[in-house]
Amino acid sequence: MVFIYDSGYLYRYVDSAELCFVLKNGIVYSTKNPKGTYWTTLFTDSALIARNWLAIDKREFFRIGGFRLVDIDPRHIKYSGIVKPSGKFKGGAIEILIDIPIPIISIYDMTRGRQIGSYMDISDPTLCR
Numbered sequence: 001m002v003f004i005y006d007s008g009y010l011y012r013y014v015d016s017a018e019l020c021f022v023l024k025n026g027i028v029y030s031t032k033n034p035k036g037t038y039w040t041t042l043f044t045d046s047a048l049i050a051r052n053w054l055a056i057d058k059r060e061f062f063r064i065g066g067f068r069l070v071d072i073d074p075r076h077i078k079y080s081g082i083v084k085p086s087g088k089f090k091g092g093a094i095e096i097l098i099d100i101p102i103p104i105i106s107i108y109d110m111t112r113g114r115q116i117g118s119y120m121d122i123s124d125p126t127l128c129r
Contacts, residue, residue, distance in 0.1 A: 019062050045110075056089070057087065
């Protein structure tokens, strides 16, 4: 198990519907939040830790990233704070709102505990049919 609270890199943990959007478009960009997309510096390969620290209430989800936080122009960082507790989840991870699309780097299946590729090389073609 790996757990790094503040890795210095940005990651996004997404459900299968958002993963399919990302794979189709090659970028991470929120279509539901006009202010931008939330990212975190939390890095883990444990679905349990990610759910708890990020207050994720999804059965199946994936980690996308990472890219260095220092490479983001500060003008595009619209908010930085801490994930609030939600229901049975404690929250507490760092969250950062970025207002620009980000090309994806790699994808990790949190439920099955395996790297599944990147935008250019998806090792599991059954993900988004």
